[in-house]
Amino acid sequence: MIVGGGFAGVTAARELSARGRRAVLVEARDRLGGRTYTKDHDGHPMEFGGTWVHPLQPHVWSEIDRYDAETETFPVPEGLRQAVVCDGRVVDLSDEDAARALEAFAEFCAPATTMFPEPFSEMLGPDPDGLTDRSLREQLDAFKAEPELRDWVEGMCCAIAFGPLEQSGATEAFRIYALSGHSAAQTLASLSATKLVKGTRELISSIAEQATLADIRLNSPVRRVVQTDGGVRVELESGEAVSAPTALIALPMNVLNSVEFEPGLSEIKRTASADRHAGAGMKCFVRVKGDIGNVSIVAPEAQPINWLVTYAHGPESSWLIAFAANPKKLELAAFDDVQSMQTALQSFLPGVEVESVVGWDWANDPLALGTWCIYRPGQLTQVLPDLRTTEGRLFFAGSDSARTWRGFIDGAIESGYRSARDIDNYLTS
Numbered sequence: 001m002i003v004g005g006g007f008a009g010v011t012a013a014r015e016l017s018a019r020g021r022r023a024v025l026v027e028a029r030d031r032l033g034g035r036t037y038t039k040d041h042d043g044h045p046m047e048f049g050g051t052w053v054h055p056l057q058p059h060v061w062s063e064i065d066r067y068d069a070e071t072e073t074f075p076v077p078e079g080l081r082q083a084v085v086c087d088g089r090v091v092d093l094s095d096e097d098a099a100r101a102l103e104a105f106a107e108f109c110a111p112a113t114t115m116f117p118e119p120f121s122e123m124l125g126p127d128p129d130g131l132t133d134r135s136l137r138e139q140l141d142a143f144k145a146e147p148e149l150r151d152w153v154e155g156m157c158c159a160i161a162f163g164p165l166e167q168s169g170a171t172e173a174f175r176i177y178a179l180s181g182h183s184a185a186q187t188l189a190s191l192s193a194t195k196l197v198k199g200t201r202e203l204i205s206s207i208a209e210q211a212t213l214a215d216i217r218l219n220s221p222v223r224r225v226v227q228t229d230g231g232v233r234v235e236l237e238s239g240e241a242v243s244a245p246t247a248l249i250a251l252p253m254n255v256l257n258s259v260e261f262e263p264g265l266s267e268i269k270r271t272a273s274a275d276r277h278a279g280a281g282m283k284c285f286v287r288v289k290g291d292i293g294n295v296s297i298v299a300p301e302a303q304p305i306n307w308l309v310t311y312a313h314g315p316e317s318s319w320l321i322a323f324a325a326n327p328k329k330l331e332l333a334a335f336d337d338v339q340s341m342q343t344a345l346q347s348f349l350p351g352v353e354v355e356s357v358v359g360w361d362w363a364n365d366p367l368a369l370g371t372w373c374i375y376r377p378g379q380l381t382q383v384l385p386d387l388r389t390t391e392g393r394l395f396f397a398g399s400d401s402a403r404t405w406r407g408f409i410d411g412a413i414e415s416g417y418r419s420a421r422d423i424d425n426y427l428t429s
Ligand SMILES: Cc1cc2nc3c(=O)[nH]c(=O)nc-3n(C[C@H](O)[C@H](O)[C@H](O)COP(=O)(O)OP(=O)(O)OC[C@H]3O[C@@H](n4cnc5c(N)ncnc54)[C@H](O)[C@@H]3O)c2cc1C
Pocket: 003, 004, 005, 006, 007, 008, 009, 026, 027, 028, 029, 032, 033, 034, 035, 036, 048, 049, 050, 051, 052, 053, 191, 220, 221, 222, 223, 250, 251, 252, 255, 258, 259, 283, 362, 366, 367, 368, 370, 371, 372, 373, 397, 398, 399, 400, 407, 408, 409, 410, 412
C-alpha cells in the first residue's frame, strides 16, 4: 500500500513491481506528480512546481537516462542579461561581476567545508558556532560584501529558501553548496540550469508505466491509517478501505497531520508537521506586453520578487517566471492579481505591463501546505532521521526526509528506491 503519488510514491511503486511485489497506490489528486506539475498554457508546457534537474543529482539523472528524457539548458544562456536589484534599482552584471558574485556566495557558504565534509554520506561535521540553530537571515546579517554582491548573495538565499529568511536554516544553503561539489557555480547550475523539454510529467509517467504490478488510484484522498495486528488498513475519504501487510507513507512533511494515524505517529513527526518546514514561496508565470528580452534578475528579501527570469519572449508578449520567497511582501489580492504583480515588477522592469499571472498556490494547497522542503533553524538535527524512521508496519518516503538532495525531485526518487528495498526486505524476513 502506498499513500501519495509524487515522485517518491511512484518510484517506490515501480521498484516494488521490479521486485515482484504488488501495491495499491492511492493519490488524492486527479494526477500523479504532487509538487511537480506540468501544465500546458498559452502553447507552453509550464512547470508550476519542480523544474530543474542536474547531473550532480544522481537519482533523477539516472531516471532521465533510463527513459531517454530530453533536457535543455534554461535559462537560455545566449544573450542573457544578468542583473541584481540593489537599493531599489536594477544593476546590470557583467560576466566579471557575475563571477565576483559567485565568489561572494562561496565565501558565504564557507562553513559548508567543515559542516558537510561528505554531503552524500549525511555525516554532519563539527558545529562549534551552533550554525544548525541559526537562520539564513542571521547568517546574512553577519556577512559583509560590496552592496551589489551582498544583495545578490541574499537573492540566492531567497531562491534556495523560498520562504522567509528568518525562518529558514542557514545550514540549508551550506548543504546545497556542499552537495554541488562545494562550488558556487555548480550550486547555481544545480538549482537552475537544466530542465526537461517535455516536462516533469513525461518523467513521472515513464516511471508509472513501469510500475506494472501497481494499482494506481487517483482521486483517492486518505483519511485514516490504522495499524492492526496483521497489517495496515488505509481508509479513504470515500469510505472505502484498503488493507495490506505494510504501508508506505509518501506524503509531504507538512501534511502528515492531515491524516489520522492509529496509533499516532511519533511526537517528532507530529511536531515537524505542525511546525512545517519554511518553504512557502510563490512561483508564478507572468505574461507581459512586448519583448522584454532574455533576463535574469535577482533581488534581496526586501523586494516582493526575488528572482525574475524570462521563460519565453516574442514581439507581442513575453512570459517571465517570478519567484517570491515571502509572498506577504507581494500583497496579492489573489494569486492572479495582475495589478499588484505589475506594481511589484516596476523595480525590475520599469514601465512593464502585466497581462496575466498563472501558477499554483502550493503554500495554500491542502495536499502540499508548502513548496520544497527547507528546514527551519534546528530542524535538521531535531527532525531527521525520525521523519523517515519506520513505525510498526508504516514506512516513510518523500523528498522532505531524503538523505541527500532533500527538497529536490532527486531526493524524492532516492527515498522511493530506499523505501521499496526496505519494504521488500521486511516482507521477506
Ligand atoms: C514551486 C516549486 C518549485 C520547485 N522547484 C524544484 C526544482 O526546480 N527542482 C527540484 O528538484 N525540485 C523542485 N521542487 C521540489 C520538488 O518538486 C519536490 O521536492 C518533490 O517533487 C516532492 O516529491 P514527493 O513525492 O516527496 O512529494 P509530493 O510531490 O508532494 O507528493 C506527495 C503526494 O501525496 C499526495 N497527498 C497528500 N495528501 C494526501 C492524502 N491525504 N491522501 C492521498 N494522497 C495525498 C499529494 O497530492 C502528492 O501527490 C519544487 C517544488 C515546488 C513546489
